[in-house]
Amino acid sequence: MMYVTYPLSLRNVEDLLAERGIDIRHETVRLWWNRFGPMFAAEISRKRVQRMRSFTPCRWRLDG
Template identity: 90%
Template sequence: MSKAENPFRYFNSSPEVIRPVVMMYVRFPLSLRNVEDLLFERGIDICHETVRLWWNRFGPLFAMYVKIDGEMCSSAMARPEQNHRWSVLVQSGDG
């Protein structure tokens, strides 16, 4: 991935911090402030608005790949009308 294609290029935090924060907010029924509190307990001091910003910015990026019945599938190929259970798969690197 070139520097121009890197979606994290304008952020001071590393992708290793951003990914779990966004996935924690999406996966579990937590408020932005609950995520902020959980991260603070783990030594990551960010504002709840940062969680919202990252979720708005990177949520669609992380949702580009989904697992359907245990198989990798791009979201363009996924068919929700077939009553499959979707789960977001966090990929590292180019995937």
């Protein structure tokens, strides 16, 4: 899972983009999130499940 070190509200995203010279309203960010957010979540979930399926636990053998 990915962890974020600081909260990202719509207004935080608006401020981050403004620092990079992109003038955009937080309402536009909300509309983008409503449109593309489910696709991002599905992709993260798909990769997570794929990674869990391909995980092979280490096997320990003891000399006896």
